[in-house]
Amino acid sequence: MTINPTWLTELDTPYLLIDETRLKQNIGYLKQRVEARGSRLRPHLKTLRTLAAADYLLDSKTSPATVSTLAEAEAYAEAGYTDLLYAVGIAPSKLSRVAKLRQQGINLHILLDNLEQANAVISYADKQQQTFSVFIEIDSDGHRGGIEPADPRLIDIARKLGVHFNGLMTHAGGSYGCTTDLALREFAATECNAVLKAKQQLNKAGIKCPKTSVGSTPTAHFGEDFNGISEVRAGVYTTFDLVMKNIGVCDFKDIAMSVVTTVIGYNQEKNWVLVDSGWMALSRDRGTANQQQDFGYGQVCTIAGEPLTDIYVSSTSQEHGIIELPGHAELKDFPVGLKLRIFPNHACATAAMHQGYHVLMSDGSHNTWERIQGW
Amino acid sequence: MTINPTWLTELDTPYLLIDETRLKQNIGYLKQRVEARGSRLRPHLKTLRTLAAADYLLDSKTSPATVSTLAEAEAYAEAGYTDLLYAVGIAPSKLSRVAKLRQQGINLHILLDNLEQANAVISYADKQQQTFSVFIEIDSDGHRGGIEPADPRLIDIARKLGVHFNGLMTHAGGSYGCTTDLALREFAATECNAVLKAKQQLNKAGIKCPKTSVGSTPTAHFGEDFNGISEVRAGVYTTFDLVMKNIGVCDFKDIAMSVVTTVIGYNQEKNWVLVDSGWMALSRDRGTANQQQDFGYGQVCTIAGEPLTDIYVSSTSQEHGIIELPGHAELKDFPVGLKLRIFPNHACATAAMHQGYHVLMSDGSHNTWERIQGW
Numbered sequence: 026m027t028i029n030p031t032w033l034t035e036l037d038t039p040y041l042l043i044d045e046t047r048l049k050q051n052i053g054y055l056k057q058r059v060e061a062r063g064s065r066l067r068p069h070l071k072t073l074r075t076l077a078a079a080d081y082l083l084d085s086k087t088s089p090a091t092v093s094t095l096a097e098a099e100a101y102a103e104a105g106y107t108d109l110l111y112a113v114g115i116a117p118s119k120l121s122r123v124a125k126l127r128q129q130g131i132n133l134h135i136l137l138d139n140l141e142q143a144n145a146v147i148s149y150a151d152k153q154q155q156t157f158s159v160f161i162e163i164d165s166d167g168h169r170g171g172i173e174p175a176d177p178r179l180i181d182i183a184r185k186l187g188v189h190f191n192g193l194m195t196h197a198g199g200s201y202g203c204t205t206d207l208a209l210r211e212f213a214a215t216e217c218n219a220v221l222k223a224k225q226q227l228n229k230a231g232i233k234c235p236k237t238s239v240g241s242t243p244t245a246h247f248g249e250d251f252n253g254i255s256e257v258r259a260g261v262y263t264t265f266d267l268v269m270k271n272i273g274v275c276d277f278k279d280i281a282m283s284v285v286t287t288v289i290g291y292n293q294e295k296n297w298v299l300v301d302s303g304w305m306a307l308s309r310d311r312g313t314a315n316q317q318q319d320f321g322y323g324q325v326c327t328i329a330g331e332p333l334t335d336i337y338v339s340s341t342s343q344e345h346g347i348i349e350l351p352g353h354a355e356l357k358d359f360p361v362g363l364k365l366r367i368f369p370n371h372a373c374a375t376a377a378m379h380q381g382y383h384v385l386m387s388d389g390s391h392n393t394w395e396r397i398q399g400w
Numbered sequence: 401m402t403i404n405p406t407w408l409t410e411l412d413t414p415y416l417l418i419d420e421t422r423l424k425q426n427i428g429y430l431k432q433r434v435e436a437r438g439s440r441l442r443p444h445l446k447t448l449r450t451l452a453a454a455d456y457l458l459d460s461k462t463s464p465a466t467v468s469t470l471a472e473a474e475a476y477a478e479a480g481y482t483d484l485l486y487a488v489g490i491a492p493s494k495l496s497r498v499a500k501l502r503q504q505g506i507n508l509h510i511l512l513d514n515l516e517q518a519n520a521v522i523s524y525a526d527k528q529q530q531t532f533s534v535f536i537e538i539d540s541d542g543h544r545g546g547i548e549p550a551d552p553r554l555i556d557i558a559r560k561l562g563v564h565f566n567g568l569m570t571h572a573g574g575s576y577g578c579t580t581d582l583a584l585r586e587f588a589a590t591e592c593n594a595v596l597k598a599k600q601q602l603n604k605a606g607i608k609c610p611k612t613s614v615g616s617t618p619t620a621h622f623g624e625d626f627n628g629i630s631e632v633r634a635g636v637y638t639t640f641d642l643v644m645k646n647i648g649v650c651d652f653k654d655i656a657m658s659v660v661t662t663v664i665g666y667n668q669e670k671n672w673v674l675v676d677s678g679w680m681a682l683s684r685d686r687g688t689a690n691q692q693q694d695f696g697y698g699q700v701c702t703i704a705g706e707p708l709t710d711i712y713v714s715s716t717s718q719e720h721g722i723i724e725l726p727g728h729a730e731l732k733d734f735p736v737g738l739k740l741r742i743f744p745n746h747a748c749a750t751a752a753m754h755q756g757y758h759v760l761m762s763d764g765s766h767n768t769w770e771r772i773q774g775w
Contacts, residue, residue, distance in 0.1 A: 037494065037497075037775060038491070039775060071718060071719075095412075114664035114665040114676075114720075116664050116676055116737060117737045118412065118662065119412065137665070139665050139666065141735065145737070167670075169717065169720055170665045170667055170674050171667075198717065287491040287493065289491050289517075290545045292539070292544075292545055299489060299545050301488065301489075304685075304749065305468075309683055309684035309686075309749055310679075310684045311684075342544065343468055343748055343749075344469060345488060345489075345545070347544065360516065361491070361492065361514065361517055362491060362492045373718055377680060377753070380773050398755050400412060400413070400681075
């Protein structure tokens with residue numbers, strides 16, 4: 026049954042729509058998958074950044090979760106969540122906010138990958154008699170930060186951290202470049218091997234490493250064995266998006282996020298439809314531009330969520346979207362006032378353009394969720 | 401004198417910084433320029449979207465202004481501004497919000513470019529006994545919407561609108577593709593000629609056209625003659641950005657917006673500096689990618705605002721920025737904790753990522769401005 030309640034067309038556009046049925050399916054599937062392979066999820070909450078979504082993603086207030094800003098950590102802590110990994114390298118000036126949450130009983134873990142950061146943590150910890158929980162970032166793909174598993178600085182940093190050292194973390198951001206199941210499976214194995222090798226190095230040096238954390242949405246969906254890995258992180262799997270479809274992690278029918286828009290005009294000579302969703306509503310993300318299929322600024326769907334073959338938002342300005350119609354489509358099928366849905370390239374980026382979301386509940390009813398803002 | 405007060409380095413990063421001195425200079429310059437050439441400004445408020453900035457941009461509460469959403473119109477109306485052009489094609493479902501503001505005494509002008517929209521306006525107006533003020537969009541550059549000056553539909557639409565018809569508007573978005581002063585001057589002339597020609601067509605048909613509105617930041621800065629043009633619109637000139645520098649409209653020293661960031665690590669092997677500003681703080685806008693100089697995700701500056709030659713944010717993820725250092729720069733000059741400023745590619749897009757701004761006042765003191773959100 027396609028649920029298409031009237032409120033979908035009555036709300037002012039543009040607005041961001043979440044499909045609760047798909048959201049629940051996506052969350053349930055990955056949880057079961059990772060647990061069946063010997064680990065557990067530490068979901069990344071950054072995609073939706075709402076208390077309501079955390080309630081779907083986490084079994085209890087003590088379940089592990091990942092955040093990308095201290096503003097999120099503070100909001101989730103306020104709501105009672107107690108096990109949060111702040112997965113961005115820590116800046117010394119942010120330690121006081123971390124310490125404050127830890128003093129409130131929140132197990133907020135921080136991340137670093139160099140001795141300067143470790144020195145700053147130790148200096149603060151000694152001066153303020155503060156205990157921290159620190160993860161060291163391991164580089165498994167040359168993609169961003171982190172140090173390589175065999176790098177001797179790993180031992181130096183862990184030793185420096187002493188009792189504050191709690192684990193190793195890697196992020197397989199490079200997995201976004203994979204296009205085959207085999208490559209994704211291999212990437213997932215590489216990621217696990219990197220932290221397991223780093224843990225071995227530490228053990229050899231007599232340093233205990235309580236936690237190992239890996240993850241990305243593609244590798245969490247393709248890893249075959251997570252034994253020995255404490256936790257797997259993933260974020261965008263909650264709603265998926267066109268980038269994930271291109272990688273092969275999901276299909277259109279799994280995408281739980283769209284932007285609802287209205288036709289506001291056309292350029293008849295050029296066969297263009299104009300809609301009221303520009304990059305302010307869709308984001309500037311062109312994540313599919315270099316993938317196997319370029320969806321422009323998003324895949325156009327009917328208001329019921331059916332993708333319209335080869336119809337994309339071709340270009341955007343701040344509040345205008347242009348849909349260049351392909352040969353098989355006709356302007357007359359897009360009258361002024363028509364409502365459409367647009368699947369996003371990158372759910373995290375599109376969600377970030379909205380203060381809150383409208384939620385199509387499984388029974389067709391309407392809910393609203395407020396986004397946590399700022400840093 | 402370079403003002404570099406201590407509060408700049410004490411605030412939590414990332415945050416968006418506005419330089420009041422430069423803002424005032426940019427605003428004052430264009431106002432004087434356009435008035436000296438026979439017209440007046442109708443500033444576009446969409447770049448900063450704050451009541452505080454409107455106060456700098458507009459001489460009085462009755463001064464003309466442009467907005468890109470009804471949410472802005474409602475916020476400015478609430479603050480007492482009475483002459484607002486909503487410069488996005490009107491969707492029929494939004495007419496009730498427009499009517500509500502007009503009933504409150506706000507001269508809110510709307511925009512359209514086709515008969516379907518005009519019919520919707522007339523139908524609403526007749527049913528609700530509502531007067532509107534409608535601008536018809538003219539296409540002067542094939543860039544987005546609007547109809548061409550000689551298109552006979554122009555007469556049909558204006559006639560249909562009757563007493564609700566108030567003027568013609570064009571947006572020279574294509575001027576962003578110009579790279580020489582001559583091309584910009586010609587573009588500005590083309591834009592003016594388009595609306596003047598359209599006005600002539602109307603007059604010939606016996607239709608009075610009270611207002612003509614043109615604009616874009618580049619053409620407002622290069623137009624030589626605005627006689628006969630009621631008003632010139634421009635928005636990003638308030639703060640400028642790297643796209644405008646590449647077009648030749650401003651220099652580094654005029655850019656009044658930056659994102660303040662902190663060094664959080666590096667990849668020593670690759671000579672990369674990692675900062676805590678990803679696309680969440682900088683936006684995904686890569687507007688300089690195809691211009692004469694590609695600034696990546698932004699030009700890196702010292703905390704005092706001095707651009708560092710050839711040092712850009714090379715890539716971003718949600719909360720990470722990577723600066724790939726060029727040969728002449730050394731990692732040791734970017735210690736963990738160092739604060740830097742980053743000039744944005746596109747000020748409108750970067751400002752949109754922030755709920756509010758920190759303002760460096762001309763006397764070095766600190767102010768905060770809150771952004772108007774949503775649609």
